[in-house]
Amino acid sequence: MMNPSHGRGLGSGGGSSSGRNQGGGETVVEMFPSGLRVLVVDDDPTCLMILERMLRTCLYEVTKCNRAEIALSLLRKNKHGFDIVISDVHMPDMDGFKLLEHVGLEMDLPVIMMSADDSKSVVLKGVTHGAVDYLIKPVRMEALKNIWQHVVRKRRTEWNVPEHSGSIEDTGERQQQQHRGVSGAAVSGGEDGADDNSSSVNEGNNWRSSSRKRKDEEGEDQGDDKEEDASNLKKPRVVWSVELHQQFVAAVNQLGVEKAVPKKILELMNVPGLTRENVASHLQKYRIYLRRLGGVSQHQGNLNNSFMTGQDASFGPLSTLNGFDLQALAVTGQLPAQSLAQLQAAGLGRPAMVSKSGLPVSSIVDERSIFSFDNPKTRYGDGLGHHGQQHQPQQQMNLLHGIPTGMEPRQLAGLQQQIPMGNRMSIQQQIAAVRAGHSTQNSGMLMPLAGQQPLPRGPPPMIPSSQASIRQPMLSNRISERSGFSGRNSIPESSRVLPTSYTNLATQHSSSSMAYNNFQQELPVNSFPLPSAPGLSVPVPVRKVPSYQEEVNSSEAGFSNPSYEMLTNRQNDWDLRSIGIAFDAHQDAESVAFSNSEAYSSSSMSRNNTAIAATEHGRNQQQPPLLHHQVYADGGNSSVRVKSERVSADSAAMAFHGQYSNQEDLMSALLKQEGIAPVDTEFDFDAYSIDNIPV
Amino acid sequence: MELVQMQKNLQDYTKSLFLEGILDSQFLQLQQLQDESNPDFVSQVVSLFFQDSDRILNDLSLSLDQQVVDFKKVDPHVHQLKGSSSSIGAQRVKNACVVFRSFCEQQNVEGCHRCLQQVKQEYYLVKNRLETLFKLEQQIVASGGMIPAMELGF
Numbered sequence: 042m043m044n045p046s047h048g049r050g051l052g053s054g055g056g057s058s059s060g061r062n063q064g065g066g067e068t069v070v071e072m073f074p075s076g077l078r079v080l081v082v083d084d085d086p087t088c089l090m091i092l093e094r095m096l097r098t099c100l101y102e103v104t105k106c107n108r109a110e111i112a113l114s115l116l117r118k119n120k121h122g123f124d125i126v127i128s129d130v131h132m133p134d135m136d137g138f139k140l141l142e143h144v145g146l147e148m149d150l151p152v153i154m155m156s157a158d159d160s161k162s163v164v165l166k167g168v169t170h171g172a173v174d175y176l177i178k179p180v181r182m183e184a185l186k187n188i189w190q191h192v193v194r195k196r197r198t199e200w201n202v203p204e205h206s207g208s209i210e211d212t213g214e215r216q217q218q219q220h221r222g223v224s225g226a227a228v229s230g231g232e233d234g235a236d237d238n239s240s241s242v243n244e245g246n247n248w249r250s251s252s253r254k255r256k257d258e259e260g261e262d263q264g265d266d267k268e269e270d271a272s273n274l275k276k277p278r279v280v281w282s283v284e285l286h287q288q289f290v291a292a293v294n295q296l297g298v299e300k301a302v303p304k305k306i307l308e309l310m311n312v313p314g315l316t317r318e319n320v321a322s323h324l325q326k327y328r329i330y331l332r333r334l335g336g337v338s339q340h341q342g343n344l345n346n347s348f349m350t351g352q353d354a355s356f357g358p359l360s361t362l363n364g365f366d367l368q369a370l371a372v373t374g375q376l377p378a379q380s381l382a383q384l385q386a387a388g389l390g391r392p393a394m395v396s397k398s399g400l401p402v403s404s405i406v407d408e409r410s411i412f413s414f415d416n417p418k419t420r421y422g423d424g425l426g427h428h429g430q431q432h433q434p435q436q437q438m439n440l441l442h443g444i445p446t447g448m449e450p451r452q453l454a455g456l457q458q459q460i461p462m463g464n465r466m467s468i469q470q471q472i473a474a475v476r477a478g479h480s481t482q483n484s485g486m487l488m489p490l491a492g493q494q495p496l497p498r499g500p501p502p503m504i505p506s507s508q509a510s511i512r513q514p515m516l517s518n519r520i521s522e523r524s525g526f527s528g529r530n531s532i533p534e535s536s537r538v539l540p541t542s543y544t545n546l547a548t549q550h551s552s553s554s555m556a557y558n559n560f561q562q563e564l565p566v567n568s569f570p571l572p573s574a575p576g577l578s579v580p581v582p583v584r585k586v587p588s589y590q591e592e593v594n595s596s597e598a599g600f601s602n603p604s605y606e607m608l609t610n611r612q613n614d615w616d617l618r619s620i621g622i623a624f625d626a627h628q629d630a631e632s633v634a635f636s637n638s639e640a641y642s643s644s645s646m647s648r649n650n651t652a653i654a655a656t657e658h659g660r661n662q663q664q665p666p667l668l669h670h671q672v673y674a675d676g677g678n679s680s681v682r683v684k685s686e687r688v689s690a691d692s693a694a695m696a697f698h699g700q701y702s703n704q705e706d707l708m709s710a711l712l713k714q715e716g717i718a719p720v721d722t723e724f725d726f727d728a729y730s731i732d733n734i735p736v
Numbered sequence: 737m738e739l740v741q742m743q744k745n746l747q748d749y750t751k752s753l754f755l756e757g758i759l760d761s762q763f764l765q766l767q768q769l770q771d772e773s774n775p776d777f778v779s780q781v782v783s784l785f786f787q788d789s790d791r792i793l794n795d796l797s798l799s800l801d802q803q804v805v806d807f808k809k810v811d812p813h814v815h816q817l818k819g820s821s822s823s824i825g826a827q828r829v830k831n832a833c834v835v836f837r838s839f840c841e842q843q844n845v846e847g848c849h850r851c852l853q854q855v856k857q858e859y860y861l862v863k864n865r866l867e868t869l870f871k872l873e874q875q876i877v878a879s880g881g882m883i884p885a886m887e888l889g890f
Contacts, residue, residue, distance in 0.1 A: 087823055094774065
């Protein structure tokens with residue numbers, strides 16, 4: 042493009058701009074840089090002209106306007122007329138961030154902010170408001186050449202909404218603008234591609250290696266899948282129901298977790314209509330889950346995530362999607378807790394440590410952290426290694442039964458107070474809640490994580506894998522990063538813990554409803570009610586550990602069912618509003634534990650939620666994230682030190698409430714837009730899905 | 737004058753602008769955007785810049801001459817000038833704007849006045865130089881020659 046000699050230039054190249062659909066209408070083609078429809082908004086005529094020229098040189102279709110209002114009306118008139126918007130920050134008639142919000146909400150297009158102002162605060166603002174990128178003026182060609190990646194990323198996330206697999210990865214991709222080979226995989230899309238990307242996104246070394254290993258193992262399969270995916274970008278969604286998942290797990294176990302390959306699993310399962318790709322991506326998630334379990338076993342932290350309601354809390358740390366299988370199964374009694382623990386342990390190659398409740402403690406690896414938008418620092422990898430020793434064996438309770446773990450009495454108290462706030466949690470909260478491992482459905486219980494901050498999960502329960510340790514690094518990272526990312530980040534943070542929601546989701550169908558209701562309403566401060574969960578025979582572990590752990594245990598036992606139930610109920614709504622529990626500042630755990638079930642079930646949803654959350658968050662809260670919890674696992678003490686900085690939990694909580702109506706509308710609008718059915722029993726373990734971000 | 741000579745003059749002249757810091761590499765980006773299908777791109781953009789800047793500088797003078805200076809109005813102007821000058825590569829103008837902004841933040845009227853003078857000075861300087869540069873280019877083109885590519889060690 043560059044023509045230093047002023048010789049031939051665009052003229053000859055112009056012929057190649059064949060417009061949008063060179064390939065004849067396939068969505069993939071639209072993703073090609075050439076023909077990308079860009080809307081540029083800047084009140085500076087000089088910059089506008091330069092940008093237009095540069096974009097044209099990139100073979101994009103450019104529309105320029107110098108007023109934000111005009112831009113908005115253009116966008117509204119033609120909702121699908123543009124692929125991406127580039128906007129200046131400082132404009133006389135409308136603040137660039139406002140425009141950003143509008144575009145994100147109404148049209149859900151990626152927006153790039155730009156400005157001559159390179160001060161961190163402004164850049165941060167862009168990020169938190171959901172901009173996919175922030176360019177500093179003077180803008181160079183190189184920066185513009187790659188803007189198409191944002192479009193692809195966003196589209197992929199959307200595509201993957203209906204697909205059970207890959208959604209998480211996509212969301213993660215989207216969120217994190219660091220993709221290994223995203224350019225390569227972007228267009229080819231597909232679940233596997235997404236999986237690869239998402240796994241590569243994880244910064245944790247363990248993640249990478251494990252994902253790569255997996256990739257190697259299933260190289261062939263995935264390779265094929267990729268091709269298939271590339272050709273069929275939109276596939277019918279596969280819902281991994283409990284039964285299906287059980288079949289899957291049975292097949293995997295039969296083959297051996299480490300040796301199971303999608304092809305064989307598919308054969309064993311013998312489910313018509315199930316493709317190898319479906320199985321492959323599901324397997325990948327499952328493996329992640331298993332690893333997480335293994336790593337977390339010593340962690341109590343997992344429970345933290347669980348948030349009190351423990352809905353998925355038990356699995357809280359289970360960031361892995363896979364977790365749900367086992368846990369769900371365990372909870373539903375189809376898989377004895379002990380077996381579950383052993384299975385997980387086996388899968389993870391670790392000693393089977395079964396918590397008292399008989400459930401293996403899943404490490405609440407912050408899958409979220411891994412996949413969170415803002416920071417991929419997968420602490421999971423870090424944490425897995427070393428924490429375990431800190432906790433007493435008893436603390437392994439971090440059961441994954443979705444029992445809120447690690448909720449300290451005061452936390453519970455706090456929760457309770459919050460509960461009345463209503464079931465409306467801001468989307469962010471819900472997402473956070475989900476992430477933390479609690480199904481969002483447990484509205485009451487979920488703490489409104491409010492995406493404000495990465496919530497360090499409460500004192501990590503004693504789970505074999507040192508969740509706490511894992512958590513800590515994550516938390517610290519989160520916290521440090523938090524500054525940068527309010528709405529968006531917070532969500533991912535909380536989602537670090539892969540919600541056990543999966544499990545819950547899995548068991549939704551089968552679990553009884555009662556627990557949930559009880560659960561919601563009565564959240565005892567110090568103890569969790571233990572509804573008799575059918576099939577759940579988890580004795581409440583006796584804890585010597587501080588209340589935190591006790592709560593965890595009790596909650597675990599008690600809530601395993603409710604959590605599932607809640608999931609079931611809520612899932613239908615896919616409305617995170619059901620999460621009524623306001624997040625109390627004291628409850629660090631929840632954030633982590635929020636199960637991503639909700640998020641997973643619909644990656645796009647979560648993405649949207651995140652986006653909404655991000656924008657809403659940005660809109661509604663100018664303040665820094667609500668809570669900064671830093672949970673430090675205490676090696677052997679029962680007392681868990683939770684250092685939480687509550688910025689303005691109450692106001693935040695309230696703020697969220699105020700958002701509800703908007704959010705609900707947004708949610709429903711988004712849902713419709715996305716075409717996502719409310720009920721979502723799929724497990725879209727897209728841990729990363731939380732949100733989008735442009736940031 | 738021979739075409740070759742003219743071309744050499746142009747090159748030297750342009751180089752001097754870079755060496756003096758009047759222009760920076762962003763200007764090169766602009767030149768790279770110019771081609772057969774957009775032969776006057778650079779001069780068009782620069783003209784636009786001049787027009788816009790004249791207006792801004794005017795507004796700035798008015799604002800600063802008020803009894804009570806409204807810095808909330810002054811700053812956006814300076815910010816925009818900073819953005820546009822940086823976009824075309826008018827480095828010294830941009831730098832002057834940066835200083836200007838800091839005085840605005842301090843609400844230092846005196847300082848702002850001085851900065852405005854500085855900005856204007858730099859602006860007229862770059863305007864003058866660029867106009868000369870375009871003239872040289874026109875001469876070359878008029879003589880049937882091609883404008884040589886800038887070979888700078890950036």
